[in-house]
Amino acid sequence: MDTLARIPQLLVYGVISGSILSLGGIGISLTYSILGFANFAHGDIMALGAYITLGVLTLLGGWGLTNTNFGPLSFGIGFILALVISMGLTAAAVVLIDRVLFKRLRRTGSIILMMSSIGVALGLRNILQFFWGPQPHYYVQGIQLATQIPALGIRVKPDQIFIVGTAVLLVILLHGFLQYTKIGKAMRATADNMDLSRVTGINTDRVILWTWVIGAALATAAGALAGVENKFITPELGWQMLLSIFASVVLGGLGNIYGAILGGMVIGISEEVSTAFVSTGYKPAIAFIIMILMLLVKPTGLLGKRR
Amino acid sequence: MDTLIGIINYVVFFAITAGTYGILALGLNIQWGYTGLFNIGIAGFYALGAYATALVSGPPPSAWDGRIFGGFELPFLAGLLAAIVVCGIVAFLIGIPTLRLRSDYLAIATIGIAETIRLVLKNESWLTNGVWGLQQIPSPFYDPIHGGVKAFLGNHPDLPGWIHSLFSKAYNWFYLFLVLAILFVLYLIIERLVHSPWGRVLKAIREDEDAVAMSGKNTFSFKLQAFVLGAMIMGIGGGLYAYYARFISPSSFKPLYGTFLVWVMLILGGSGNNKGAILGSFVVWGIWAGTDFLTEYFPFSATQAASLRVIIIGVLLQVILLWRPQGLLQRERKPSKTL
Amino acid sequence: MSLLRVEEVTSGYGEMEVLHGVSIEATSGEIVSIIGPNGAGKSTLMKTIFGLLHPTGGTIVFKGNDITGFNPDRIVRQGMAYVPQVENIFPSLTVHENLEMGAFIRRDDFRGRTEEIYELFPILKDRRKQRVGKMSGGEQQMVAMGRALMLDPQLLLLDEPSAALAPNLVDMIFSRIIAINRTGVAILIVEQNAKQSLRLADQGYVLAGGRKRFADTGQNLLANEEVGKLYLGG
Numbered sequence: 038m039d040t041l042a043r044i045p046q047l048l049v050y051g052v053i054s055g056s057i058l059s060l061g062g063i064g065i066s067l068t069y070s071i072l073g074f075a076n077f078a079h080g081d082i083m084a085l086g087a088y089i090t091l092g093v094l095t096l097l098g099g100w101g102l103t104n105t106n107f108g109p110l111s112f113g114i115g116f117i118l119a120l121v122i123s124m125g126l127t128a129a130a131v132v133l134i135d136r137v138l139f140k141r142l143r144r145t146g147s148i149i150l151m152m153s154s155i156g157v158a159l160g161l162r163n164i165l166q167f168f169w170g171p172q173p174h175y176y177v178q179g180i181q182l183a184t185q186i187p188a189l190g191i192r193v194k195p196d197q198i199f200i201v202g203t204a205v206l207l208v209i210l211l212h213g214f215l216q217y218t219k220i221g222k223a224m225r226a227t228a229d230n231m232d233l234s235r236v237t238g239i240n241t242d243r244v245i246l247w248t249w250v251i252g253a254a255l256a257t258a259a260g261a262l263a264g265v266e267n268k269f270i271t272p273e274l275g276w277q278m279l280l281s282i283f284a285s286v287v288l289g290g291l292g293n294i295y296g297a298i299l300g301g302m303v304i305g306i307s308e309e310v311s312t313a314f315v316s317t318g319y320k321p322a323i324a325f326i327i328m329i330l331m332l333l334v335k336p337t338g339l340l341g342k343r344r
Numbered sequence: 345m346d347t348l349i350g351i352i353n354y355v356v357f358f359a360i361t362a363g364t365y366g367i368l369a370l371g372l373n374i375q376w377g378y379t380g381l382f383n384i385g386i387a388g389f390y391a392l393g394a395y396a397t398a399l400v401s402g403p404p405p406s407a408w409d410g411r412i413f414g415g416f417e418l419p420f421l422a423g424l425l426a427a428i429v430v431c432g433i434v435a436f437l438i439g440i441p442t443l444r445l446r447s448d449y450l451a452i453a454t455i456g457i458a459e460t461i462r463l464v465l466k467n468e469s470w471l472t473n474g475v476w477g478l479q480q481i482p483s484p485f486y487d488p489i490h491g492g493v494k495a496f497l498g499n500h501p502d503l504p505g506w507i508h509s510l511f512s513k514a515y516n517w518f519y520l521f522l523v524l525a526i527l528f529v530l531y532l533i534i535e536r537l538v539h540s541p542w543g544r545v546l547k548a549i550r551e552d553e554d555a556v557a558m559s560g561k562n563t564f565s566f567k568l569q570a571f572v573l574g575a576m577i578m579g580i581g582g583g584l585y586a587y588y589a590r591f592i593s594p595s596s597f598k599p600l601y602g603t604f605l606v607w608v609m610l611i612l613g614g615s616g617n618n619k620g621a622i623l624g625s626f627v628v629w630g631i632w633a634g635t636d637f638l639t640e641y642f643p644f645s646a647t648q649a650a651s652l653r654v655i656i657i658g659v660l661l662q663v664i665l666l667w668r669p670q671g672l673l674q675r676e677r678k679p680s681k682t683l
Numbered sequence: 684m685s686l687l688r689v690e691e692v693t694s695g696y697g698e699m700e701v702l703h704g705v706s707i708e709a710t711s712g713e714i715v716s717i718i719g720p721n722g723a724g725k726s727t728l729m730k731t732i733f734g735l736l737h738p739t740g741g742t743i744v745f746k747g748n749d750i751t752g753f754n755p756d757r758i759v760r761q762g763m764a765y766v767p768q769v770e771n772i773f774p775s776l777t778v779h780e781n782l783e784m785g786a787f788i789r790r791d792d793f794r795g796r797t798e799e800i801y802e803l804f805p806i807l808k809d810r811r812k813q814r815v816g817k818m819s820g821g822e823q824q825m826v827a828m829g830r831a832l833m834l835d836p837q838l839l840l841l842d843e844p845s846a847a848l849a850p851n852l853v854d855m856i857f858s859r860i861i862a863i864n865r866t867g868v869a870i871l872i873v874e875q876n877a878k879q880s881l882r883l884a885d886q887g888y889v890l891a892g893g894r895k896r897f898a899d900t901g902q903n904l905l906a907n908e909e910v911g912k913l914y915l916g917g
Binding site: 069074075077138141142145147148149151152153155156157158159160162163164166167170171276279280283284287291316318319321322324325328329332333336 | 382384441442445447448449451452453455456457459460463464466467600601604607608611645647648650651652654655657658659661662665666669
């Protein structure tokens with residue numbers, strides 16, 4: 038197919054991929070802005086969320102809750118339910134990890150925390166592999182028919198619209214939370230200045246709790262949506278996306294949530310469009326190159342430091 | 345008697361791998377232990393070193409190979425030299441844009457570098473034979489030693505069975521000697537370097553880079569030197585691996601696992617302490633090998649056992665970070681600090 | 684009625700002792716000024732009182748309760764508020780949101796209090812939706828003080844409130860400080876701008892080398908020749 042003619046379709050793939058990268062990236066920027074370290078375990082938290090969703094889904098299926106699908110989508114109410122439950126379970130797991138591990142290491146500095154998070158990343162991945170095995174697990178069954186939009190030269194599947202729509206919805210909810218709720222404002226205040234937060238009387242422990250919960254919930258959504266898009270998941274899911282997610286976050290500005298969204302879209306689209314010119318095997322390398330260029334030109338990212 | 349021989353042979357094999365990891369740990373120690381560079385891309389240099397060695401010392405492309413490059417069949421030292429040079433050049437090129445970055449960014453960048461190296465090794469079949477890997481890498485002095493031992497055993501068929509078992513693996517003994525000798529030499533060289541004025545600057549940079557910069561020194565240049573030197577040493581480790589394994593492919597260098605293992609070795613042994621780096625590699629490799637035996641006693645599948653072993657090392661790391669982050673052998677303290 | 688009593692407090696950073704046994708006192712509704720050269724330990728004293736540093740010796744009694752060694756989050760609940768010298772506002776939040784954060788631990792409806800703060804600082808009234816990071820130094824200082832007042836403290840600690848301000852704004856800030864005091868809040872000020880802060884002080888202390896050198900009313904200290912020569916620039 039003519040290279041230029043492929044681009045609109047690749048843009049579509051880019052938006053879908055970008056939505057997932059954005060959801061993953063927001064969690065990393067959120068953690069970074071409040072807790073001050075880059076959480077390398079975030080990709081594997083996404084994988085954890087994806088697998089827990091699958092597990093809950095299977096459980097619900099046993100109770101006959103997954104039989105009907107929403108119209109043209111590959112899944113029905115069961116999936117939504119499983120996703121919400123899974124967000125809670127994953128958040129609980131992440132809070133546990135923080136209590137047991139990261140909280141005690143907070144005083145020692147960001148490098149030790151990063152090191153620890155790498156250990157957690159590998160640990161989570163292998164726990165998933167221990168229980169589910171390295172082989173792919175299927176998320177949705179069957180082949181879905183794509184709708185053609187000849188005017189734009191693209192084909193879109195209903196599932197893909199759902200992915201982008203869910204991402205948009207979650208971002209809007211997050212924005213509302215941060216702007217209009219007391220704890221949301223406290224999170225923004227703590228991201229500005231944790232010491233001043235304490236002096237003001239803000240309960241920073243509660244802020245940190247919410248940070249992990251929201252980050253984990255978004256990661257779960259990102260992992261599950263990746264499962265819907267790729268049709269199957271493996272324990273390596275998180276690691277495979279981690280470099281692209283970090284690139285998105287750095288591109289947008291580490292610690293800046295809106296930067297993570299912008300960066301996610303740019304990286305997602307760049308990766309997909311690059312496949313018209315370069316072998317698909319190099320997609321993560323594209324993200325990496327963009328990130329390095331950003332770091333050379335403006336290390337604080339497109340939108341600057343944490344908002 | 346046979347079990348004893350079996351154990352001895354296993355210990356030799358164990359020590360070769362532990363020694364190779366020790367070399368990697370020494371390299372990381374220069375970068376992180378002494379200079380404070382958070383390099384998570386160890387596997388990249390390890391792989392580069394192995395591939396450089398294999399391409400220089402290995403046989404030319406066969407009819408089945410996808411590659412068209414390499415296979416100069418050069419001897420051992422040339423192979424190691426190739427590893428050193430390639431790693432040095434690559435480290436220099438990537439060091440220039442990345443070493444000015446803060447630790448978090450540097451960590452992310454080094455992961456990206458290792459991944460990119462892995463992708464290049466996997467995709468550029470014309471150079472590396474892609475996923476099929478490089479075969480028949482000749483171990484140094486294999487033919488003379490193996491042939492000699494075989495001849496000796498052949499001429500003395502009356503020797504007891506256990507001597508036959510012992511000597512049949514005689515090449516491994518030689519290789520172990522080789523690895524330990526190189527490890528020792530590197531240790532001496534590095535010890536010399538870190539206790540020199542150059543080394544003191546590195547340590548000062550780790551403590552307080554701004555202060556060093558203000559005293560007029562070009563901290564970036566020093567960091568680059570440390571980074572390149574560490575990478576070259578890691579390349580030697582990769583080369584030694586290639587010569588021993590005699591076959592390498594991109595899957596021999598699973599992303600992050602090797603890197604992670606070396607980090608745990610250095611942290612457990614004691615970052616900033618070269619003896620610690622070597623001690624750590626033997627201890628952690630011992631634990632890793634130990635978990636191999638342990639999992640045999642439980643009804644786990646092969647992949648489950650593999651996962652469990654990684655989880656154990658992961659937990660080990662957290663335990664160290666929580667209770668003894670300085671490691672077994674502490675960083676050597678400057679005299680002024682104890683006053 | 685004695686509000687704050689600091690007795691023979693020693694404090695410092697790690698192994699470095701900065702305060703070598705300082706005693707000061709503040710009564711309800713008073714303005715107490717602490718002046719002295721750089722490095723005298725003025726800020727250290729303030730941080731120790733608020734619990735950001737824990738004293739190695741001595742006691743601190745607030746409203747009759749021993750608060751020695753308490754952490755800031757406990758002290759703030761006792762009715763004391765603190766405005767740091769630098770980074771004392773949340774730049775990415777609006778004026779109104781900064782005040783809201785000040786009232787974080789309040790469980791009641793504090794809208795009335797917010798309006799009172801806007802009465803004290805009328806300039807902020809029209810700017811309530813503005814992001815504080817974009818405001819001038821003087822406006823930020825007012826937001827910082829307003830934030831601290833949201834909890835109706837009996838004692839307000841101000842660490843060098845005029846430090847980063849242009850001279851014409853210094854007067855404005857001091858006038859706001861007097862206005863705050865008139866609402867019944869006792870104020871403890873640490874200041875480089877010695878003369879002006881002594882002028883509005885009911886009680887003044889001169890700190891030097893980690894020790895109390897002089898203690899008297901603000902007026903008397905201003906008139907004191909020795910104090911004038913050593914600490915007020917003649």
